[in-house]
Amino acid sequence: MLDLIAAKREGRAHAPDELAFIADAAAKGTVPDYQLSAWLMAVCLNGMSEKETAGLTGAMARSGAQLDFSRIAKPKADKHSTGGVGDGISLALAPLAAACGLCVPMMSGRGLGHTGGTLDKLESIPGFKVRLSPEAVLAQCESAGVCLFGQSEALAPADRKLYALRDATSTVASLPLIVASILSKKLCEGLDALVIDLKAGSGAIFKTAKEAEALGRALVKTAGLLGLKSAALMTAMEQPLGRYVGNALEVRQAVEVLRGETSAPDYRECLLALGGWMLHLSGLAKTPEAGAERMQAAIDSGEGFKRLKLIAQKQGGDAAALDNLDLLPKASSSRVVTAPRAGFVTALDARKVGRAAVFLGAGRDFAEETLDYGAGLRLEKKVGDRVAAGETLAVLYSSDDARLRAGEAEFLSAAAIGARRPRRAPVVLKVIRGR
């Protein structure tokens, strides 16, 4: 290990067997943390080549169990999002994609800071279980064509170890390490295709399109080197996606979209674009556009919503709460925020709205915090909408009055009203294709 640290310190490239040694050592704990962290910092500062990144990613994927889908003939596809605010797309996308004929083993994470996490949103459905064994995931993918689950200890243990160390040593911000962490988990799923939702804007990890694009290019390049078809869709995250921010509220958003009831065109556009690419890359649609049409058809036929209820039922959740959304958790108090003056909404800073949701109880600042599943915001107006003075901008929900006040102050700092209607920005900013 000492030699490998020295090599990376001097900016030399690692051979595949060296990367396999490191991934294996991280998974098994055979190298001390202080050596791994020195190596991580050297990678952070001296980088890795595309070949090295692919080598590390593959080695991390092989550091634990693999999902064996050989019994399932359908193409397997998943989506990964770099995280945003109101980004509950997975809740609608996974069942829709399955309804369109894909097998969707969707591994998700929890929320931290101003961004939400799919697992938390799912757990706001009473009884819903996200901790599943690899065997249970396989069985459900076979019977329901789709499973929504958390990273298990068995899959990519090297990533769990290295991620925890990166988090504790300020070595998170390294492109090759981010790529390896994202893709190693996905590679364990035995996918045919992966679509990456690359958020760009104030509410995303990457604030600028340039940074997001660099990650997207590295992801599709590395996936390609490892034989995984992929595309990265850079999507807007200057304001929250859709109408809702919060856990049960984002379940509501997904249900409304799947029922065709929604008034959240940006959420629907993002959903259809990602789904269209999943179907296209998997060979089930000739073009991404044709894929998006199939997704829309699965909304219109009700097949997508039916599949979401099947998932809930299979994973111990109260499917009845999806038919009657009043059965979802609700916050005990709410507060209406109104426009201080007439004009157009010119900004709804996604990061600040995300912070407001955390203040309201919908998110967490540290991993152990408990959530108020009903807490969050309903955005009555979005960027570009005209408002009258005193008209409702948003409704805030929380079970704690002090939190309501803090959330309101933060929300007000996020919203801007101006005299001129701002230019409407596209939802999908760019598509980065894999090979």
Next chain:
Amino acid sequence: MLDLIAAKREGRAHAPDELAFIADAAAKGTVPDYQLSAWLMAVCLNGMSEKETAGLTGAMARSGAQLDFSRIAKPKADKHSTGGVGDGISLALAPLAAACGLCVPMMSGRGLGHTGGTLDKLESIPGFKVRLSPEAVLAQCESAGVCLFGQSEALAPADRKLYALRDATSTVASLPLIVASILSKKLCEGLDALVIDLKAGSGAIFKTAKEAEALGRALVKTAGLLGLKSAALMTAMEQPLGRYVGNALEVRQAVEVLRGETSAPDYRECLLALGGWMLHLSGLAKTPEAGAERMQAAIDSGEGFKRLKLIAQKQGGDAAALDNLDLLPKASSSRVVTAPRAGFVTALDARKVGRAAVFLGAGRDFAEETLDYGAGLRLEKKVGDRVAAGETLAVLYSSDDARLRAGEAEFLSAAAIGARRPRRAPVVLKVIRGR
């Protein structure tokens, strides 16, 4: 700590209180090793300014106990060597400098790899103790004017911790960290002056004069910022210093020099130059040359040798073995290496001769190895000497015949004989003065 790691990863400078926090955390173990090692790697790759280096050095020096010399009026001076082969200068320099009126609290280390260590050489004198408490060091400096001792757990504990981590994470090769490690220990000694023996050549840590000079400049600059007078003498380490390599053999070398018996002009020149600067910087000699003359006078008068015997006696060693060198440990076997052809010795690669000494049992490859105190080499010929075919080049000593054979092979690879007499290189290559 996370913020400090991030700052250094991004190449930002640390404030003095931040460096104090890190030194304190290293000394007390209040920050996990994996965070310290990530920070060390960031320092290794992004560097530190002169001000930061001084801040870290001072903070590390203050991380534990200090030697309080307020009772001793004499100027206090010490020498630090960056390490070489046959470099037993301290054994003669400490008593000579004390005989010239300095107080010399000389903290030394052990040998590792091809370089020897003063503590090992001292321990080859039967009974000699180098593990002394700070109180014992102070008492002996008061009564004998000089003490030769190892780094105690009480002094600069931050350096012990950080050095061990650097060794285990390939972060040794960082100029600011090297400077902080060397000087933090010396600053605990409450010195008025420090002379640095900056070895340059095959047997030194730094092979080139350029690298050695960079370290020398950083050392005297940092010492100056911390109020310590210093000078760095760059000295030759292409071939071993003096006639002997090995522990008891280098004690013999020191005794021969102090008795005025020696035929090791390079050793004597290095000794007088370093001692001259110690006396000059401490204010006991107007010029380094005048200081060197005082050192020579203390050899001629026998005061230096008397002081060495006093040290041995004070530290539990057999002073009689210094009068009768046959009482020092001896290896049970020896082997004479002769010149394969006539000519001039054109090279005696110091690193390889050092390796030969390790093979013979005089050094160690890992910290736990035990030493054969009598093992080593006596160099009959040095670079520039004329040899006849079959004439003795060196005598090798070891208590193990296999080691003798290995040492001989390595020694032969170190020595080169050519037709032309090489240019005689100076011993002191350059002097780098502090402010």
